[in-house]
Amino acid sequence: MSRHVAIVTDSTAYLPQRALERHRITAVPLTVVLGDRALEEGTEVSARSVAQALRKRTSVTTSRPGPEKFAAAYQAAAEAGAAGVVSLHLSAEISGTYDAAVLAARDARVPVRVVDSGMVAMALGFCALAAAETADSGGSLDEAVAAAEKRAADTSAYFYVDTLDYLRRGGRIGAAQALLGSALAVKPLLQLDSGRIALREKVRTASKAIARLEEIVVERAAGPRPVDIAVQHLAAEERAVELAERLRARVPGLAELYVSEVGAVIGAHTGPGLVGAVVSPR
The missing domain is CATH 3.40.50.10170 (Rossmann fold)
Incomplete structure (x- = not known):
């Protein structure tokens, strides 16, 4: 039909x-360009392949x-x-x-x-x-x-990355922001703001960053409307699953909860260790 x-x-x-x-x-x-190979996201290249390539410092770029x-x-x-x-x-x-x-x-x-x-x-x-x-x-x-x-x-997106270096390499954040994170040895919490990636907070450790991410999501999900939440990650499944289960217990208006690994394109710019959460009231 x-x-x-x-x-x-x-x-x-x-x-x-x-x-x-x-x-x-x-x-x-x-498209993800892995070394000298141009591959279509979703069918020809996986997020795990990108994570492995990034760890080996293989050139990884993306194109529209x-x-x-x-x-x-x-x-x-x-x-x-x-x-x-x-x-x-x-x-x-x-x-x-x-x-x-x-x-x-x-x-x-x-x-x-x-x-x-x-x-x-x-x-x-x-x-x-x-x-x-x-x-x-x-x-x-x-x-x-x-x-x-x-x-x-109405939708908000927040995410944690182990390092800002991959976002800097891809031109998604400025070099000054990336340098600040490295110099202070902080773990960055980022958000989408007017379509751009912006630094929201700086936290001292990965565990504290994930805990703060959880608090932000719970606060944002409060309200009278049903809310959908997605927890996404790259090569950080355990962190993502644990975060999702805590959110399931803490968000009374939860409608749907999705847990998944991001694809190769986003993975290429965030690097392994990404944990993100999307809050979307209906």
């Missing part, structure tokens, strides 16, 4: 495969999808019967993915609304789910866009 509004996102949303299939969401892959990848996704949606497409992507402040989607949308057979979510990982994933659920219930193109934008406005 065709749907009036199709939903396209990119591979950095890190939605579970069952969610992509259930809501018929198309995820266009970004070409506009032709988005053009193919929009064409497929039109051929499947969609009268319009909502195309939701990671923050334009940290990737050129949004720009590539905008270029492709100009020549699409059906109207395409390209949305800069200002988010990444499951913070983007929750926005895509909001748009898809609206489309599933018969909502219009404008209504699906509005649902995604509202979800983005």
Whole structure:
């Protein structure tokens, strides 16, 4: 059965495969360049491979999808019967993915609304789910866009990394911020702020940083609305699972709790040891 509004996102949303299939969401892959090999995220390269390469100091970079990848996704949606497409992507402040989607949308057979979510990982994933659920219930193109934008406005993302060096190498934070963290031997807590990665707090040890991350999430999740939470990591499964279980016990309004490893693209910029949490009220 065709749907009036199709939903396209990119591979950095890190939605579970069952969610992509259930809501018929198309995820266009970004590329990871591992040494001299260009590989598509999600099918050709894993987060674990990236973590191993980073530990060995192998060159790891990432690149946006070409506009032709988005053009193919929009064409497929039109051929499947969609009268319009909502195309939701990671923050334009940290990737050129949004720009590539905008270029492709100009020549699409059906109207395409390209949305800069200002988010990444499951913070983007929750926005895509909001748009898809609206489309599933018969909502219009404008209504699906509005649902995604509202979800983005209400969603917060926080994360801990063992070192700021990987973010510095990829140009996602300034050298001065990275140097400050190294010089003071602190463990950084970061957040998404207006689509950019910003330093929220500096904590002395990894265990204290994770404990503080937990407190921030519990505070942010308080309120009358049901809330979805995602705990994501790179090569730090034990930390992530333990954090998720504590949050399950402490957040009374919890609706869905996702625990997963991030993909290769985000892993390339954060490095092993990442633990992040996304708080998304419904």
